[in-house]
Amino acid sequence: MAYNGTNKPNRLINEKSPYLLQHAYNPVDWYPWGEEAFEKAxxxxxPIFLSIGYxxxxxxxxxxxESFND
Structure with a gap:
């Protein structure tokens, strides 16, 4: 999901990866791989839900x- 003028970014907005930035406006409380995610879990x-994509x-x-925007 792209920015539509009203949606707020998730934690991925601070990442450098172009792939992760594509998901910065998903309505999912995404955490990048790291201690913050592990500690919260x-x-x-x-459990940790790990989404891998290209x-x-x-x-x-x-x-x-179908799964993250619907």
Whole structure:
């Protein structure tokens, strides 16, 4: 999801990776890989959901649209 004038960025807005920046306006509380994510998961006793993708991967865009924006 791209910026539409009203949506707020998630934590990925501060990343350098062009791929991660593509997801900075997803309505998902994404955390980049790092201690902050691990600590939050530990404190909340929740598993880590790791999403791996590639900017030209068709199925990655389908998953984003159907799972992260819908």
């Amino acid at each position: 530990k404190l909340e006793d929740k 900017s030209t991967c068709h199925w990655c865009h389908v998953m984003e649209r």
